[in-house]
Amino acid sequence: MRILVVDDQAVNCTLLKYMLEQESHIVFCVSNGKEAVEQFTGINPDIVLLDVMMPIMGGFEAAPLIKKQANDVYLPIIFITALDDQKSLTRCLEVGGDDFISKPFDKIILSAKIKAHTRTRELSLKSFQQKKLLEFHQNEVQREHEIVEHIFKNALIEHLNVPDIFDYHLSPASMFNGDLFLASPSPIGGLYIMLGDFTGHGLSAAIGALPTSKTFYSMAHKGLSVGEIASELNNMLSDLLPSHMFCAASILEINKTGRSVNAWLGGLPDGYILDEIGQVKRVLASQHMALGILESYEFEDSIVHFEVDNTDRILVLTDGIIETSDKHNEFFGEDRVLDIMSYSKQAKISDVVDAVKEFHGDIEQQDDLSLALIYCKATPLPDDEPRSFSKIPMTFNVKLEHEQLKLSDPVVQFVDLICSIEGASEHRSNIFLLLAEAYNNALDHGILGLDSQGKDTEEGFYQYYEQRAEALLQLNSGTLNFTALYQPDTQTVLFTIEDSGDGFCTTHCHHADNKSHTHGRGLGLMEEIANNISYNDVGNKIHINYCLNERATNT
Amino acid sequence: MTLNKNFSSDGKLFTIQIKGKFDFNLVQDFRSAYSEIGDKTPKVIIDLRETDYMDSSALGMLLNMKKSLGDSVSSIQIANCRPQIKKILQISRFDKKFDID
Known part of the structure; x- marks a missing residue:
């Protein structure tokens, strides 16, 4: 322990120092209360032995000032006193003293008292450290809670929209x-x-x-x-x-x-x-x-x-x-x-x-x-955001040979290709419909030579798709050309699909408006969705004009 | 492109859900899905919430389903269409034959 002895009589200091050093304490001596208060922080004692009567500043005055500097840790102050009247002893306790030791000093009593107060001091130090640790953890937990609370708030906040x-x-x-x-x-x-x-x-x-x-x-x-x-x-x-x-x-x-x-x-x-x-x-x-x-x-x-x-x-x-x-x-x-x-x-x-x-x-x-x-109220769709369109003209060209026609169903790939043009992806369902109808017409009728008649009945409908699968399996010639041309000035895509067939006008051209019969429901849909549809003379090539700068869902 | 189907817990509602592309590739799957419906007269919902693409062959399949089921179901509803899909159904006047929400 570090022990501070405060006494104006050099003999007392020397005696105490000698006795305490024998017990392996480190002893510091000052000669009045003022010095004790001033040097307290530097010495940082564990126990203070304090005389009552001293010049400049006495023990009664110094005790509370010393206690104050000890902060939260218990600092035992033991008064050295020759006084033994009750009033003086009470006064010692009132100003913050914890014990007394009387002059002349008894080595055994001094040693016992120092030991007792050392134990208390050590306990207090330990609890002080634990308190500090606890405070640190509390701050840490609070900080973590604040972070977590912040994250929760942000994670759950979406309902505001x-x-x-x-x-x-x-x-x-x-x-x-x-x-x-x-x-x-x-x-x-x-x-x-x-x-x-x-x-x-x-x-x-x-x-x-x-x-x-x-x-x-x-x-x-x-x-x-x-x-x-x-x-x-x-x-x-x-x-x-x-x-x-x-x-x-x-x-x-x-x-x-x-x-x-x-x-x-x-x-x-x-x-x-x-x-x-x-x-x-x-x-x-x-x-x-x-x-x-x-x-x-x-x-x-x-x-x-x-x-x-x-x-x-x-x-x-x-x-x-x-x-x-x-x-x-x-x-x-x-x-x-x-x-x-x-x-x-x-x-x-x-x-x-x-x-x-x-x-x-x-x-x-x-x-x-x-x-x-x-x-239970209606919640209409939120408004669309403003759109922008690519300013770069683009051309896509795909030629499919019969081997590819047999093995693939390329329409979705065509759609993905077109939708890579800025402003087109909103139209993906419409573009799919146009290309699927045109592609299937070209393949089914132009290349496979299938006839849609009979498709109106349920059985005929399923038979048609069975025949189609069969015909596709047997296919050993034919090509199909797909072209898409994007024009940024009009924000229009011009699709062309050409097949190697003879064209519907040469095979089935019985009368002028045969188209609606041959292509049925699909053509009607295409005409509503596209801006313009036209065929070449023989009927193996279709041009579809589709403008991107119109709401995909306007009717 | 997939097709899911299930009865509701009380067995009164049969839902067919089509993901991705609704076209002729589903001809067989679609037909076998609605052939499961017995005469318990459930309500049928065709849930198109995840249908991105649809062509005229899908319209053909829906009409065939309606013809085939006839009065054995209480109603056929085409539900949760995305705007462009709904437009295709409207152009084809399907709103006269089906309950489109």
């Missing part, structure tokens, strides 16, 4: 929420909604929300069905979560008219379709086990489908709401929720939340509370 047709409430039992509510518009119009409840609550429950929301949004952007979304989430969660954790969820898709709903229901309490005045029209009972339990081959993606009115609302909730209990351990229950919703047409989620809060009173919230009300 969604039309305002739902009302929801999530209140976590702790800082992190094991419940999640996600909503995303569908690329084909309409809306996806998911309410999920992970096992437990707090950070461990919330951690699954991150990959769940990312998966949900990416599947929703692709416009997949709720069964497929559920199946994908299940696979992801069963890989990720420990086996005792899972996610009860309802995944809904409301189509763009707001009148047709598909739902995958796994493990949440009953949901409800409520009519305009809040009466239950239909109960949405869970059909499946929660997500993250079953292996992919056991998983069931079957859904329920139902029609709703635009005045209906869908209510979904997690068990936190109905299992909230009051001081008599009674559950809040479904009936109370439904009663509130049927009080008035304007009943809102916040009314239920207020009632739940009042119900549990000052009992601590046990689980995450979540519920959502979705209004």
Whole structure:
């Protein structure tokens, strides 16, 4: 131990120094309180032996100043005193002294006292270090929580882009929420909604929300069905979560008219379709086990489908709401929720939340509370973004010999080629239709010499495609030329498809408007979708003009 | 290009979902898919949410299905069409014969 002796009498100092050094302490001596206070930090003692009567600054005055510098660690101050009246000793304790040692010094008593205070000092030092360590960890955890909270906020925030047709409430039992509510518009119009409840609550429950929301949004952007979304989430969660954790969820898709709903229901309490005045029209009972339990081959993606009115609302909730209990351990229950919703047409989620809060009173919230009300309204497609078009003229030319005609179905490859032109990909379905019709006409009639007659009956239709497959197998000559010319000034693509056949005018040209008979429904479609269609004289070459600078869906 | 089919949990709804390209390559698959429908009169949904491409042979297949199923189903709905696919159906006046949402 480092021991500071504060005494104005050199003899006392020398004596104490000698006695303490024998016990292997390091001893420093100063001659008054002021020096002790000034040199305290430099000496950094573990124990202070302090005389009472000293010039400049006495022990009573110095003690509190010394204690102050010791900060949070216990610093024993032992007064050296010849006084033995009660008043003086009490005074020693009042100013911060911890013990006394009387003059003349007894070596055994001094040694015992120093040992006792050393133990206390060491304990205090240890607890001080632990406290510092704890503070460090607390700061670290708080910083990490802040980061995680930030990530969560960003991961779950996408619902802001969604039309305002739902009302929801999530209140976590702790800082992190094991419940999640996600909503995303569908690329084909309409809306996806998911309410999920992970096992437990707090950070461990919330951690699954991150990959769940990312998966949900990416599947929703692709416009997949709720069964497929559920199946994908299940696979992801069963890989990720420990086996005792899972996610009860309802995944809904409301189509763009707001009148047709598909739902995958796994493990949440009953949901409800409520009519305009809040009466239950239909109960949405869970059909499946929660997500993250079953292996992919056991998983069931079957859904329920139902029609709703635009005045209906869908209510979904997690068990936190109905299992909230009051001081008599009674559950809040479904009936109370439904009663509130049927009080008035304007009943809102916040009314239920207020009632739940009042119900549990000052009992601590046990689980995450979540519920959502979705209004079955139409959600039209979002507006298209402004488009731009390539300014570079381009020509594509593909010549197919009969071997390639036999083995490949190249139309999608043609479409991909054309869609590499900036501004064309929005038109991919239309371009496919035009090229598929023209290509199949050229191949079926020009090269294979098939006749469409008889295709009108069901059997004839299937026979036609059987004949086609057979004829293709036997094919040993013929070529087909595909050309596409993009003109940037008019933003138009001119397609030409030419086959090596004789042309429909030489083979079947019985009367002038034979085209509609030969090509049936396909030609009508092409004429509506293309800007212009023309043939050469013999009828083995078709020109299709298609302008990219018109909305692909304008009719 | 794939075709998926399934009955809903209550067996009242039969869904055929076509991914990618709906053209003559699916002639056999499509026909065998709807031949599974018995006389339990389910509602049929042709879900085209993931159908990018469609040509006149697909229209032929849909018409054949309608003829073949006749009154054995309560309704045939063509659902979740992308705008361009919907336009093709409208040009072909399929909205008169099918329930297109």
